[in-house]
Amino acid sequence: MLNQKELEKNTLAELKSIADDKELDYDKKVKKDDLIKLILESEKVIETANQKKEDLKDNPTSQTSSGFQKPQEQKQDFFYNVPNLPQVYGKNKIVFMVRDPYWGFVYWELTKDLINQHNLSGIDRFLRIYDITNSGSPESESGFFDIKINDVADNWYIKFPYPNKTYQIDLGYFKDGKFITLVRSNVATTPRDDLSDQIDVEWMMSEDQFKKILQASGADQLFQQSGSQELMKFLAGNILEGNETTSGLIPNSFSSTILGGSSSSTVTSSFARKN
Numbered sequence: 001m002l003n004q005k006e007l008e009k010n011t012l013a014e015l016k017s018i019a020d021d022k023e024l025d026y027d028k029k030v031k032k033d034d035l036i037k038l039i040l041e042s043e044k045v046i047e048t049a050n051q052k053k054e055d056l057k058d059n060p061t062s063q064t065s066s067g068f069q070k071p072q073e074q075k076q077d078f079f080y081n082v083p084n085l086p087q088v089y090g091k092n093k094i095v096f097m098v099r100d101p102y103w104g105f106v107y108w109e110l111t112k113d114l115i116n117q118h119n120l121s122g123i124d125r126f127l128r129i130y131d132i133t134n135s136g137s138p139e140s141e142s143g144f145f146d147i148k149i150n151d152v153a154d155n156w157y158i159k160f161p162y163p164n165k166t167y168q169i170d171l172g173y174f175k176d177g178k179f180i181t182l183v184r185s186n187v188a189t190t191p192r193d194d195l196s197d198q199i200d201v202e203w204m205m206s207e208d209q210f211k212k213i214l215q216a217s218g219a220d221q222l223f224q225q226s227g228s229q230e231l232m233k234f235l236a237g238n239i240l241e242g243n244e245t246t247s248g249l250i251p252n253s254f255s256s257t258i259l260g261g262s263s264s265s266t267v268t269s270s271f272a273r274k275n
Helices: 004-008 012-021 032-058 063-069 071-080 112-117 207-217 219-226 229-240 244-249 254-259 263-274
Strands: 093-100 103-109 125-131 143-149 155-159 166-175 178-184
Touching (some): 004 032, 093 166, 093 178, 125 155, 125 178, 143 155
Antiparallel strands (some): 093 103, 125 143, 125 166, 166 178
């Protein structure tokens, strides 16, 4: 191991050569003393690493040893010893999943026995999408539409004409003008594409909750200090403007419990006119 006295005997060019051998990064304009310090620090790092290796050899069953040697082996075993997933499972099935209000996805598997049974080689196949929102079953007079697919596909994206509908899908083919079903999917419902028009009573505010909200926002002080009927009309109008459902969230006694006094009658009449 190099020491400081030995390094000081070397020229700057010789020190740079030593640093290059150790693959150390340094400035080309580095001073001799700084380069010596850099080399000595690298020697300390090497010495520490060698000491840890010796400790591991002396005590191979320690937690440090097991943590140092095995993680990489365990990771390799986990990722490289996993069996490959099969391409097919030998079952006739079709699975329907919803992506968003207007798109769905289906994937399927047809066994060789079923293909041979129906002589499907070279025959066009179709997906028949039933709208069973009202009927509940494809067997009823449900609306449907067909999508032609190729005979090598095993999955397909489907665009729906309307959101918030319940669908069920058949995979089949036509024979003598009649649709023959090979497999039928599960039932799934597409979501809405707008806000719900239902207001759950469970989430309506009580008068106590409304008072707390006003107090936390400082609005109660505003009403008490202002005394302006025009200001209260303006605020009341903004609460109800543009959305009738908002009034269902505000306690009926808003005017009497929060505004009080002669001003409350003015605000109450404003509410009535907007309703």
